[in-house]
Amino acid sequence: MGFNSLNTPSRTIMTPGPVEVDPRVLRAMSTPILGQFDPAFTKLMNEVMEMIRQVFQTKNRWAFPIDGTSRAGNEALLASIIEPGDKVFVPIYGRFGHLLVEICERYGADVYSIQCPWGEVFDPDVVIAEMAKISPKVVAIVHGETSTGRMQPLEKIGKACREQDAILVVDAVASIGGVEVKTDDWFIDGLIGGTQKCLSVPAGMAPITFNERIEKLILERKKVEAGIATAEDEQYQRSRMAIASNYFDLAMLMDYWSPRRLNHHTEATSMVYGLYEGLRLVLEEGLKPRFIRHLLHEKALVTGIQAMGLKLYGDSEHKLPCVTCIEIPAGVDGESVRKMLLKEFSIEIASSFGPLQGKIWRIGTMGYSCRKENVLAVLGGLEAVLIRHEVQVNRGEALQAAMDIYAAEESAMTIL
Ligand SMILES: Cc1ncc(COP(=O)(O)O)c(C=O)c1O
Incomplete structure (x- = not known):
């Protein structure tokens, strides 16, 4: 039996690891x-x-x-x-x-x-x-x-x-x-x-x-x-x-x-x-600028998720900036959403373990995966997939809210 040469699909990986290299x-x-x-x-x-x-x-x-x-x-x-x-x-x-x-x-x-x-x-x-x-x-x-x-x-x-x-x-x-x-x-x-x-x-x-x-x-x-x-x-x-x-x-x-x-x-x-x-x-990026980059993309993601009408999970004061947990709306099959996101948009997000299995999705904004195009892609893809699952979301709001965060950041950088 012959085997094909390695030919993996190109993915946008927005899990809490492993992430894009x-x-x-x-x-x-x-x-x-x-x-x-x-x-x-x-x-x-x-x-x-x-x-x-x-x-x-x-x-x-x-x-x-x-x-x-x-x-x-x-x-x-x-x-x-x-x-x-x-x-x-x-x-x-x-x-x-x-x-x-x-x-x-x-x-x-x-x-x-x-x-x-x-x-x-x-x-x-x-x-x-x-x-x-x-x-x-x-x-x-x-x-x-x-x-x-x-x-x-x-x-x-x-x-x-x-x-x-x-x-x-x-x-x-x-x-x-x-x-x-x-x-x-x-x-x-x-x-x-x-x-x-x-x-x-x-x-x-x-x-x-x-x-x-x-x-x-x-x-x-x-x-x-x-x-x-x-x-x-x-x-x-x-x-x-x-x-x-x-x-x-x-x-x-x-x-x-x-x-x-x-x-x-x-x-x-x-x-x-x-x-x-x-x-x-x-070290080339610098520790402080790198931490600030992670905070910026977290802010864009969180703002977009909330604008869509979804609820974040967990105590907000102690949130880990590079992992955002979202409550799966009642009656929604979380695994079906993840599967469609992967199939239609080639984007991977994660579920969780133990008592949180089926209750939350987890989106990672880590390292090389922590980029504007990835955050915007996951927001757009998730919204489309949720609409397909007949979830009532605020249509069109998430991407605009996240883009506002990026625009505000860009204008702050220009003033500096
Ligand atoms: C906080 C934490 N500790 C330990 C591990 C175990 O790492 P590994 O699966 O690479 O052995 C993980 C994996 O996700 C983790 O998130």
């Missing part, structure tokens, strides 16, 4: 392969580390990608610091909080969690009060919850973690590169970013960073594994077990992403090229 990244990924210890490649590795530091707003020595999708970053950080029986506290406000719990449990943690209703975030004081009761070794929390489109304020929680001597691990998979994430200023000890969202690089790597507090935990554990720690050393009594994962053992990965260059895995060379170019694009 910048053509410059795609070109970079077709660069010829280098050996993983070739000095030309190790120079690139060092540059990728430096660019991660800048995008993550940190001075940490350790900043490198984990091979695997974003959860590989979560798993590497958590697996390397959690020892069986450790207390880990996870405040959950959507699906990806549950993922953190699952990973921690698999590595033997004693997990404590609290939940708030989906569509909301936690009052930091509630998290801090709970921490004081539990005294966890690790607090793990999501910054941008893709499933509900909310963003958890972290600075106060970070400060409290430092004061209470807890390690703070943050999943910033959905927010990095599109929204302010201040690793050092917010006292975050370990942070995971995603490639396939606001960085507009394909899925397949998870850039992470961690500070010396986490480095110390990892190195102490390595001493145990090497049999250097003494039996009298109380701190090590409990942790006689090696990190359960070879692939995600940060101690080994640190030896690879440092001048020692000790062999661990075979590096995903083309992904490093893609990440290099994706990070370079972020």
Whole structure:
């Protein structure tokens, strides 16, 4: 049986990931392969580390990608610091909080969690009060919850973690590169970013960073594994077990992403090229202008959606700028709308998970997908498809409202 050559349709991807990849990244990924210890490649590795530091707003020595999708970053950080029986506290406000719990449990943690209703975030004081009761070794929390489109304020929680001597691990998979994430200023000890969202690089790597507090935990554990720690050393009594994962053992990965260059895995060379170019694009645009661009397109989208007569989902004060959640009008088959949008307009939007399945649509405005033509296309397409589904919308209003936002922005730029 013969197979056709690869011929994928051209799509406008307006989901919360994976999103459209910048053509410059795609070109970079077709660069010829280098050996993983070739000095030309190790120079690139060092540059990728430096660019991660800048995008993550940190001075940490350790900043490198984990091979695997974003959860590989979560798993590497958590697996390397959690020892069986450790207390880990996870405040959950959507699906990806549950993922953190699952990973921690698999590595033997004693997990404590609290939940708030989906569509909301936690009052930091509630998290801090709970921490004081539990005294966890690790607090793990999501910054941008893709499933509900909310963003958890972290600075106060970070400060409290430092004061209470807890390690703070943050999943910033959905927010990095599109929204302010201040690793050092917010006292975050370990942070995971995603490639396939606001960085507009394909899925397949998870850039992470961690500070010396986490480095110390990892190195102490390595001493145990090497049999250097003494039996009298109380701190090590409990942790006689090696990190359960070879692939995600940060101690080994640190030896690879440092001048020692000790062999661990075979590096995903083309992904490093893609990440290099994706990070370079972020820094070329500048962090602040990039965040402002995400806010502008969010404003145009939200204004258009509301002008159409649709209702936004969730607590507006804590909306994640790069994910807009829309309530599916009563009686409308949300999946049928998504299917028609894809078939007739080649535009993809997302549904959601768990309790929100069938209740909301999610539209992403992330990275390279976060452009005027994409926002206008999704508004126009959605309106047409809703009319086909006999939904009463304010016809013709959405595009005009969004275009007004863009026009106002353009005239403000001309005055400047
Ligand atoms: C906030 C968040 N964390 C973690 C993940 C898991 O990422 P992946 O599916 O790339 O492993 C996602 C994926 O959408 C996410 O949105």
